[in-house]
Amino acid sequence: MKPLRLRRSRKRAAATLCLGLSAAAALQPSLAEPAAANSAAVYRFDIAAQPLYAALSQLAEQTGIQFVYSPDLVRSLQAPALSGSMTADQALQKLLAGSGLTHKAGQGNSVILEKTAVNEPQSAPGSTTLPSVTVVGKASGFDDNDPRSREYAKSHSSAATKTDTPIFDTAASIQVVPRAVMEDQKNTRIKDALENVSGVRAQPTLGMGTGFIVRGFKVDHVFRNGLITTQSNGFNSEFDIANLESVEILKGPSAMLYGRSEPGGLINVTTKKPSETPFYSLEQQFGSYDYYRTQWDATGPLNGDKTLLYRFSGSYQDNNSFRDLIFTDRVSVSPSITWKPSDATDFTLNVEGLKQDYQADFGIPAIGNRPANIPIGNSFGDTNDPVDHLSKVHLGTEFNHRFNQDWAIHNRFLMSRENNEQVFVNPSPAFGNALLADNRTLGRNIFSQENEVEAYTTNLDLTGKFKLLGMQHDALVGFDYTQSHTMYHTQGDWQNRNPALDIDIYNPRASYGIPASVFDSTLATYVQPGREYSMFVTEWYGAYFQDHITLWDKLHIYGGGRYDWAEVGRGRGTTEAVAENALEYSNPSVKRKDEAFSPRVGILYQPWRWLSVYGSWSNSFGANNGVSAAGQALAPETGEQFEAGVKTQLFDDRLLATLAYYHLTKNNIMTADLSTPDPTDNAAIGQARSQGIELDVSGRLSDNFSIIGSYAYTDARITKNNDGYEGTRLPNVAEHSGSLWLRFDANGYQAAEGFSMGVGGVLAGKREGNYAYYGSPFQLPGYVRVDAFAAYKWNVHKFPVTAQFNIRNLLDKTYYESTDPDANVSPRNGIYPGAPLMAIGSIKVEF
Template identity: 45%
Template sequence: MMSPLRHLLLAAPLVICSNAGLAADKSFAIHIPAQPLPAALESLAQQTGIKPFLVNDVAQGKNSQAVNGQYSAREALTKLLAGTGLSYAFSSDDAVIIKAPDNGSNASTLPVVKVMGEAVQDVNDPYNKSYTVTNSSIATKTDTPIMETPLSIQVVPRAVLKDQQAFRIQDAVKNVSGVQQRDNDGYDNFLVRGFDLGRLTFRNGIRIPLVNLDFANIQQVEVLKGPASILFGRIEPGGMINAVTKRPQEEAYYSLEQRFGSYDFYRTEASATGALTDDKSLLYRFDLSYLDKNSYRDFVLNDRIFIAPSLTWRPSDSTEFNLSLDYFDEDRAFDTGQPAIGKNIGQLPINRQFAGQPGLVDNFESHVIDFNWSHKFNDQWQIRNGVVATFLNEDWNEIYSWVLNNDNRTVDRFSWFGGRNTNSQSVYLDLNGKFDTFGIKHNILIGGDYYSLEQAGTATDQFVDSIDVFNPVFPNLDVNALRNGPKGFNSVEESSWYGIYFQDQITLWDKLHILGGGRWDITTSGSGFSGTSLADAQVNFSDIEKNKFSPRVGILYQPWHWLSVYGNYVESIGAGNGGVSRTGTPFEPETAEQYEVGFKTELFDSRITSTVAFFHLTKDNILTPDPINPNFRIATGRARSQGIEVDISGKITDELSLIGTYAWTDTKILQDNNGNQGNRLPLVALNSGSLWLKYDFQQAFLKGFSFGAGVFAADKRFGDSANSFSDGAYARVDMMAAYKFNIGPTRLTTQVNVNNVTDTEYFLLQGNRAQNLPAEPLTVIGSIRLEY
């Protein structure tokens, strides 16, 4: 028998006009404790006048999160439904449909109701197909709508990662404007707004130096553009890349996926999550992956295992504890690519590798331990505290090309056998509060953090036989003798800092948002080197202390809910400049300054979101040769990057999703003692962009099929600061097709991705003439995924 709620739904109009979000965006004082979801939705209806439909059909047995404070109905619904797997869509000015996830589980067939507007879903829902993310905490450490944040933020959600079968950071950030990958000896490393991030990525807002990420437990990837040191300490000024991990969920979910593809590519992923107790106060998650692949490059292979268990304990509605562990063990062959010959690259077969020593692999073993907790004192105030420790052990077994000789055909090679230990610790404490003063809303953050890094590495380093790149003949080498040779490289590095920061997000008239804050850093960094022993490197250690205040100011005006106009000014302290000058004095740290203006939109009832930004960014204290003694360096270099960036994502129709980018990045070396003044910064394309489209068929006989295609393009990039060689412009085409169907309560997805369909040749540059890695040619990856 049809329920009264369904009768009410059928009485709703079949075609809803696009202004169905006006009341939904009005702000209300909402106070709803955590409770059974049907009761929470009834309370929301009483407090806002919004009428939820289909509640009893899908909400029974689920619990809501607590919602307290000043929120729009949209924001309150998003918080109430977090973790339930349910989504919603406004069907009129004051009515909303609560919808069950499309997970194949005995769902009732309902009459077709056409809803104009994007359904807002829990980002942690594994079945979420949306390309749109409306909130992010990466810029402010508070859960703030992106439309109200006066900074440029892009988020690549899980739906895009699935559609493109991403399993590396580089697979995700190709969908973000102004981000370009560089080859960096197998480490994750990127340039944002023209500046190198220095092998540094973030995991849940915490830096994890040198540790590569596996995507088995990654929910989404966020990119914050521009200097971010006010909340995250010393960091390169272009921005930061943050990977958000999957969290334990209340609802049980299990998945198993097998991928297979070109060049003996095999990858297995398994996930499980759910509640360990009847009251759902203790939740668990377990993610695992195994990767085994060869390469289009000679002698190159990759073997990896990744394990990531996590627990969440909620002893009360106001307190939460989280503990997670990432274990990563990888063997990979070192590959330095090809040398530039004259002004160009690409005169050699892309498979040709010049290490020439099969069986040599590096090993990387890392552990990341993350513990954090939070407590809400009341509806307005909460405290957050966390401790993260990373441990990385590297074992190097390498022979690589070092320099191309003047004959433009023989390359000198270098051996490198040894290892390095890198340990880091991060601690943070944040207090967040919301209050009003004379009608002005405040969302303040007061916090502090501590970070320390210790590195110690030692290696044998000596030249070995040269190779003719056009006719390579690899001599037999005594690898054991090289491995046991004298340790000519011995290095220690240490850095630490304490930071205290404050921030206030001020809202006036619900339209004007002002962000103000600053950070005081006390930093210490130092290094020591010796050509004889690690002990001597410790003796030669020297460090420098630097204190700096970095302000950040931003303003955003939102005249209508679909448009925001913003600007910001930021100063920062950088992460670079290890070592000492000619006089034995440690280098001053790099600093940066940015001006940025732009606008953001949420069009077609929030179906399509976009950001357009113009920025001007300068970086100072870059190391450059000492004019008195060029064998030493001084921190007087200066560079500038300015440009325009465009990002757009969302749904054009219910069937067609897109994510697109464009960046014009104009870089220039302003001050340099190498004769490079006036040149462009290396590795950065003047123009770059991408467009990815996916179509989900809804017709009865094609329902379940999806097809996607995209193009990723970049202009010419110079390979070094001298601009002595370059890689030409390229455009790469990727495609995918998938079919989803249900077997009882289980969803089965089969998918195939073809990357670089046209077999376009281009290179990942490293910044020197000898080492330029050919990008992947045409590759095919298929997969079968079971979800329950």
């Protein structure tokens, strides 16, 4: 027997309770005796033809029956329309007709669904007596892991609590962008998917797909299935969405569960997992600027008893850009396999490889207090600039063992390796004002950088449910460990302008064609001898606990804490060996050890079954992986947040909305030390504060309309520093921002055939382009971008085929997404324009 799903009608989780073999054993021996009067009750049903799990949800809602079954048992099964007056038993028989499933009574008012035994006919209608049917609530209406799901809302988040607690019962703002939204919008990077979440803005460097601002603060790290990846020290990377099931955002400090993290929030991507139900898809996309993308997905069992499952997904993408000289050539492959030696145990091995050839992009400069009024396609690299390369691999494992229906142990492991090689013709001085006094000549020079990252992280969690003194406890105890090494190598000159390489920003093409000899001679030197190599190290241990106490099915009390032991450092030298020796032996002050306790508490109350009111307080603990001008490691960053909010589930639980207020402070922020000529020297500016209101809505208004939308009011400012800029707004943070995406399905969201269309937009108000003390301040103007799609789905020899056409920036507006976060150039030298009108067509076939 596979893990079971219990559709609970009373708890707001309404959701998914996975029970192991012992759960089934507990249910079978003592089947409840039905109440004769209730078993004969007649109901009026009007249930449309739809997926079986959705029809069962409506039956549970109307009768109060709790259906117990494996998610894989009903996946891909359709239920016929049901209309008329009948008993609950007769209704269930009609819904299960031809499905290969039968049912029997469980404990209380539960009903167990099972496969029909071989050579054993199903029970005739009316032959099985159902338990007492007292209406007490509703059940969850969808399966979070169905590869064919078109749902815009997720009931659970794996990152939020590391338990199976529903989002609606969790005292925190948690947002999930599911696969269905990414498919409809034709996203290819998580940068695009996160435009649907309040308070989240992309802030990449060199045009890469990662680097974000959440609730006003920079987030460099991305977690993968709950474990931190290689990203660190400002080296942004890429995540292709071909292997992603969803992208999750846990707002506010998350150090209690994850240790090192930024206080604004945690970004976690969940990857696709092998399924018992065979599913295959192949998609070809094509679009503006020579855009071509092939994407595939395949999953199913490898043997007859389905103890071995596989999944293989991936993509190949080749495209130019509206920006001159900029292109991407990327391939991503992701095989995985799951072994289930028993109903209580499973082990998954997954690998994700990505290789990308591309040309990095510095964007355009500012003139005065606005982006330069030049064609947004103008690029200031060179036709002879060598191609940049990115390669990375993630190797992960996941082990789960359920001792019984209440207690389980979980282990995850992730090995990440990444290499990124880049050669630039970059603005120079990179961290000064590279635009000359005539406001049209940009100073340049040649520079290269390479970073090699190797990281290992693992965790071990024990989860359990028990009752004590009349209170239901959902407990977690865990331990994790992270170790990473980053070798950073630089050549060339980013600091001094080479007049022979000056370029006219209004007519850059006239200066293209730098001789190869200039590249070779410049890269043979380095502007800061003795600092060609840097070694960054991080080692992190953490032990944590959490308890979720439930009283009267309405009051939820959360409490937990974590103790961290952290060591970070950076060594420099003329060679890799010298940098490593400087870190380990020559200068012990460049390494720092810290310990800290990070608590989180929260309370959530549900006065009505559709409403939750919550409040929470949490701390965060980070680590500045840098050194001061005096050569000493900087103190760790810390954060503190107070949050209060309300959550509601409407339209028969199909729509989830969260409204949150927060007040967040961050201390010991690492920035450039302006007292030294070296822009890589760091100092803490003191404190910054962010406060605001956020609204997120996602789900279905009806079978025909789905929605995902957000709004954020964000007031993020410097509150303490030594430069006299208290009160200055943090850069790239709009006071008002939002998004909206609405999908219409003419025949219903689960229809096998029919027309669909969608329209939406992204809004951002005026933003500061840089910190005032990084040069003359400037602003990015606000913008509204409108997107749309239309699709038609039909069957060709029983194979679903979908043709889709997307337009991004339908009104062809000029806008600017962000500035460089002072990672590779100053923000004044690196403003990133948004793409003009872009069309994408696609054909997708499913098997």
